[in-house]
Amino acid sequence: MFEFVLPPAFVMLIGAFLVAVSRRGLRPVIALAAPLVTLYAIWQVPDGIQLTATFLGYEVQVVEGGPERRLFATVFAMMAFGGILFAFRQAKWYELAAAMAYAAGAIGVSFAGDLIVMFLFWELMALFSVIVVWAGGTFGSKRAGIRYIIMHLLGGIILKVGIEGIMVHTGSVEIRPLALDNFDTWLVFIGILVNAAAPPVSAWLSDAYPQSSPTGSVFLSAFTTKTAVLAMMLLFPGQPLLIWIGLWMVFYGIIYALLENDIRRILSYSIINQVGFMVVAVGIGTELALNGAAAHAFAHIFYKALLFMSAGAVIYQTGKNKCSELGGLYRSMPLTTICGTIGALAISSFPLTSGFISKSMTVSAAADMHMAFVWFMLVAASAGVFLHAGIKFPWFVFFQKDSGLRPKDPPWNMQAAMVLMSVICIGLGVFPQLLYGLLPYPVEYVPYTPDHVVTQLQLLLFAGLAFFVMLPMMKRTLTVSLDLDWFWRVAWVELFRLVERGLNRLRVGLAALSTGLLQRINRELMRHHGAEGVLARAWPTGSMLLWVAVLLAGFMIARYA
Incomplete structure (x- = not known):
């Protein structure tokens, strides 16, 4: 009988690491074997708290078994195997490794016994899923990946602040049904809905997933939104x-x-x-x-x-x-x-x-x-x-x-x-x-x-x-249907163009102003110092002596005043 020792998510993470460092010929074997070993480990996790650890002074519950947790972890492991089978000959090595780590995050969320562990695996999913988007290898996938990670970091921050509020006000990070009766639980609720692609922030999903590689979108379709569903089942039934x-x-x-x-x-x-x-x-x-x-x-x-x-x-x-x-x-x-x-x-x-x-x-x-x-x-x-x-x-x-x-x-x-x-x-x-x-x-x-x-x-x-x-x-x-992505596909572009036009007009205006000012200064200088200017004329000697005497008298008066 297998005795539970290692969290199933860690089994998948180890597989992802081995895929990243192994030779090309061995990589498919490891990639296909890791989800199967993980699936076996999932079904060795009994109900209840199975593993605790200390993190930042808190005792966290790394693994908690339960029927709904086991169900979601099972489908995530099976999906990881199916996705790897579909992708292992075509996907880049780092896409495979990132996809496996992404699946590990989803399995970790499934078995998370408290809100801290859930949040850590939640962010692990965000980190490696953006790598899967970037593995599309196009200019569009890079831009979509940046928008994707911004949205998920925002959702993660909202979730984190909510969890911290619950910790401060209740002293507990236990995963249990929550009521929407205070600011902290509302933040947790909103943070989860971001990952579920709920309105008004649904556009991140349709923006990012199609920009990944033909194999990457298979992985992306499986994990993020379903972990959000599990979180809602556990926290807001x-x-x-x-x-x-x-x-x-x-x-x-x-x-x-x-x-x-x-x-x-x-x-x-x-x-x-x-x-x-x-x-x-x-x-x-x-x-x-x-x-x-x-x-x-x-x-x-x-x-x-x-x-x-x-x-x-x-x-x-x-x-x-x-x-x-x-x-x-x-x-x-x-x-x-x-x-x-x-x-x-x-x-x-x-x-x-x-x-x-x-x-x-x-x-x-x-x-x-x-x-x-x-x-x-x-x-x-x-x-x-x-x-x-x-x-x-x-x-x-x-x-x-x-x-x-x-x-x-x-x-x-x-x-x-x-x-x-x-x-x-x-x-x-x-x-x-x-x-x-x-x-x-x-x-x-x-x-x-x-x-x-x-x-x-x-x-x-x-x-x-x-x-x-x-x-x-x-x-x-050949059109694109817009939702919230109107802000970065249209509004942001138009704002940039508006600012650019404003700066161009300011530059033209300043150039015209400086040119006019310089011409005016030049005219004044030429009026006094030019060939026909007042200060360039030939003055009679007597007039010069008179002005010298006036200046000397003025100086003497000022000196002795």
């Missing part, structure tokens, strides 16, 4: 404000994804939409709702990774990332098309996929609590999800018009990763108890009832009909 924030996120993601042209920006907005469902579930706060949030987070990580993998494979093989540049790829990329379609069906909650057995738990939880408006909005949003991710993404990328591109399916490791994610998406849909058995509360929910299946199929068929009826209105253009 049943907070009614989360219901309305979540609904905003749900429809925000749908609207912006429908307007978008870049395939990875479509999927990035879709992350915000899907996290919105989880946030609503946490806000409802019942056992069924919290099970729904955990189940949906688990399922979402896999089908969203599958969608980003298929998008990354297309970008890797074609160099194109716009819907308007793609189409007809099913002819030459059949496996990618099939896997991408499976991911699209899963995110749309199609029966026999993972999305069907997870998202419906939140909708049912709203119905059980007689929240008619919330239930109606979630059902309507389910149709919207099918529009932007279930149909729009595969239709414009793999079908619609023939773009003339004939790329092959990507290298074998990318294909293997997509097949693995597809098997998980279908496997969880066919055998829901594989997931339900991991949830934090006992599950009595039955997803496959005639009413539920028929209702969902009717909803999807109606959404599909609406999509093809409105297809002529959905012509893609």
Whole structure:
């Protein structure tokens, strides 16, 4: 029997370090083995506090086990393996190492026993995730990475101040449900929502994720927002404000994804939409709702990774990332098309996929609590999800018009990763108890009832009909949809141009003023000292003697006065 000794996050961190220092031939073996060893270590962590340490004079709880913690850590380790399988032959070594350290941070947050440890791993995620963004290697990725880290440092500072306030005022850093009844808990609440990409700061996600490499966006899609969901489950379950924030996120993601042209920006907005469902579930706060949030987070990580993998494979093989540049790829990329379609069906909650057995738990939880408006909005949003991710993404990328591109399916490791994610998406849909058995509360929910299946199929068929009826209105253009990023894409640029124009006008004005002043001085000098000036004339000797006498007399008077 394995005795718990080392925190699972440290196992992944050691793997990241070994990947960074190992030789090229050994690097894939270490990278693929580390998540599996980490997964084994995760399942050796019993419930309760397992490891403490002293940090800055405080006794901190480095590892605390629990069902929801184990669930999230499990999916993070599995996602790390799938992402590495997809990336290890194409990604740069430092991107792989950073992605593993990023996953280690997410696993560390999952098992954090107090707010201090949670914050340390929280910032570890921010540090290494920005390296994953920068690994895109373009000018755009560098700029997006800077904006990304500024936003996350801001969120981290807000979270840190809130934690410090709780420490000072309560003397405890225990992770427990908090009420929004003081300034400290509000700061913690806001800091977590920043990582969840909640409004009004949702734009950082759709700004940064598409700028990473085709492999990097797979990792980015999995960890940051889901750790925020776990933090909300542990700290703010049943907070009614989360219901309305979540609904905003749900429809925000749908609207912006429908307007978008870049395939990875479509999927990035879709992350915000899907996290919105989880946030609503946490806000409802019942056992069924919290099970729904955990189940949906688990399922979402896999089908969203599958969608980003298929998008990354297309970008890797074609160099194109716009819907308007793609189409007809099913002819030459059949496996990618099939896997991408499976991911699209899963995110749309199609029966026999993972999305069907997870998202419906939140909708049912709203119905059980007689929240008619919330239930109606979630059902309507389910149709919207099918529009932007279930149909729009595969239709414009793999079908619609023939773009003339004939790329092959990507290298074998990318294909293997997509097949693995597809098997998980279908496997969880066919055998829901594989997931339900991991949830934090006992599950009595039955997803496959005639009413539920028929209702969902009717909803999807109606959404599909609406999509093809409105297809002529959905012509893609080479534009970028703006939200809060208007400030740095438009306002900041215009402000810079305004300041630049003002400085140019000031420079021209000062130049004209100085030129006029110098000309005036020159005229005065020439009037007195020029060839015809007063002081340049030939004066009679008598006049000179007279002026000398006047000056001498003036001097003598001044001297003896």
